[in-house]
Amino acid sequence: MNLSPLSEPSVTWVLAAKIGPVELRDCSLMLSAIGIAHQVDRRSGVILVHRNNSTRAIAELQDFREENRNWPPPADQVLPFVRSSNWLTLLMLSGLILLHTISGPWLAASPWFAAGAVSSQAIIEQGQWWRLITALTLHADQGHLVGNCVIGGVMAHLLCKTLGSGTAWLAMLLSALLANFLNIALRTDPHYSVGFSTAVFAAIGIFCGRQLWGGGSLIRHLLLPLGAGASLLAMLGSGNEGGRTDLGAHLFGLACGLLCGFFLRVAGLDQQGSRRSLQNLFFFIALSLIILSWLLAFRKCL
Secondary structure (H helix, E strand, O other), X not given: OOOOOOOOOOOOEEEEEEOOHHHHHHHHHHHHHOOOOEEEEOOOOEEEEEXXXXXXXXXXXXXXXHHOOOOOOOOOOOOOOOOOXXXXXXXXXXXXXXXXXXXXXXXXXXXXXXXXXEEXXXXXXXXXXXXXXXXXXXXXXXXXXXXXHHHHHHHHHHHHHHHOHHHHHHHHHHHHHHXXXXXXXXXXOXXXXXXXXXXXXXXXXXXXXXXXXXXXXXXXXXXXXXXXXXXXXXXXXXXXXXXXXOHHHHHHHHHHHHHHHHHHHHHOHHXXXXXXXHHHHHHHHHHHHHHHHHHHHHHHHO
């Protein structure tokens, strides 16, 4: 409301607030809504009220401004894709293909599977922790390999674009390592498994976990990411494949990825993709863990 010039010269007007143009409009509407007569000077940004209403008007304005101090909430920051090295992802996938060419399909007599497959007895009772990593690089047959390379390649590529190649591969590896351990630690029966799919679901979990952090509604920042992860698990991770699908590894991969993605977002590590030296360091650590694990595996067998 803008009453100029004053229509009631006998009434004393006093200053109630001096604020910016955006708040000035909102405060004027609020005063009009509760029936307090006032005047607005838009050039100087002041609100004038009758002296006998000044105490109430000032209190109402203070309460209104306090309640709306952080409203509307800031929009979620959309992090851009980073410039990642596609050849690093191709290197890792090529390594999986090369290793399968050498190791062949799952055979009890194969030294590769004997040394590198997840074995609950060897890991828990004998402390062969490296199997948690080496098993990720082995595949039961060509169909198993192709499926993981196609889906895993897409997920790894997108994750590298989001986090940077080093952060993405190290996060996938560590999440899958923990998932493989939980998958055997929470079982009472002997368990054997191989395959990169645990890391694939860890990547899906990392994507979803990054969305759990931030302001906004419960549905947007909690239910939607969890629902998306569960849907992908049901669609991609629970197929029969002749009874060989390791649903436990997929489920724990998704869960560990969720925790990892949430941690990365809280710690701000998901925003370091442009720091090439850091990305190279993380990728070197991931690759070194894989090589070290295979060296330990064959050293144990010799």
